[in-house]
Amino acid sequence: MAGYDVDPHLLWLVPLLVAGGVACGLLNTLASSGSAVSLPLMILVFGMTDSVANATNRLPVLVGAVMATYTFAKRGQMDWKAARVLVPAAVIGCILGVRTERALSDPQIGILIDVAVAMALVLVLTKLKAILVKRDDTPPTVPWWGVLLVAAVGFWLGLIVLDGATYLLLVLMLCFRYDLPQANALKNLLIAVTAFLPVLRFAHDGKIDWFEGSLMAVGSIIGSYFGVMLSNAPGARTIAVRALIFVISLEIAQLVWRTAAPYVTG
Structure with missing residues (x-):
């Protein structure tokens, strides 16, 4: 445990944790921001601190990304040549991000x-929706400045998972010109390798709550599998845009609550 015990009377919330993991894996695989479901669940329902929730959240993110990566690769949708360039860049950025996170306080x-x-x-509100619905027959390329952007996103993924997949999807579709399934394949591979390092670090520091995190990871496996299926379904771009709008709306609601809660409860 990460500093507190699970109340036996809350065991009825186990299905809620699994369902939260399903939503996290599905959204992360299809679009991004599955953490918009998992982080508030851990903070608001289970009372975790921001740092413990941030650490524990890496488990469903990692497990879901591994499942999605395997499924995309099995379908032949992974660009392994690009991956050999992008994975090291993301890992370097992630290491720097994890080191920075350890120096930060909960506030x-x-x-x-x-x-x-x-x-x-x-x-x-600006570019993302237009990028996701854009149809472009230009073959994908891997520009050097795009690799630097991936390293920058890797830093953010090491620091805070929330919305990191949004930034990766943006880079892969706008800068590299990948279609949605191929972009999601690379995105999930990069999420997997950048989530693995923080999980090791946070586990060493004792910040991960393995009970909640493991249950959400089980759900994330299921959600990620269906996320791959939806990525290849007719109208996948429209579905992804709607999923992004949904999770961003959840994030906005969380932001409003975090801002107003001290005044309401005080």
Whole structure:
């Protein structure tokens, strides 16, 4: 445990944890921001601190990304040549992000989560929706400056998972010109490798709550599998856009609550 015990009377919430993991895996695989479901669940329902929730959240993210990566690869939709370039860049950025996260306090992590929500909102209101519905027959390329952007997103993934997949999807579709399934394949591979390192670090520091995290990871396996199926379904881009709008709306609601709660409860 990460500093507190699970109340036996709350065991009825086990299905809620699994369902939260399903939503997290599905949204992360198809679009992004599955943490918009898992993080509030752990913070608001189970009373975790921001740092423990941030650490525990890496488990369903990691397990779901591994499942999605395997399923996309099995369907032949993984660009392994690009992966050989992008994975090292993301890992280097992630290592720097994890080191930075260890130096931050809970209030500072909370501020960064709010920043992630605001940035995601800006993307939705400006470029992101247009990118997801765009149809472009130009073959994918891997520009050097795009690799640097992946490293920057890797830093963010090491620091705060929330909305990191949104930024990866944006880079892969706009800068590399991948279609949605191929972009999601690479995105989930990068999420998997960047989630693995923080899980090791947070486990060493004793920040992960293995009870909640493991239950959500089980659900994330299921959600990720169906996320791959939806990525290849007719109208997948429209579904992904709607999923993004949904999760960003949840994030905005969380941001409003975090801001107003001290005044309401005080």
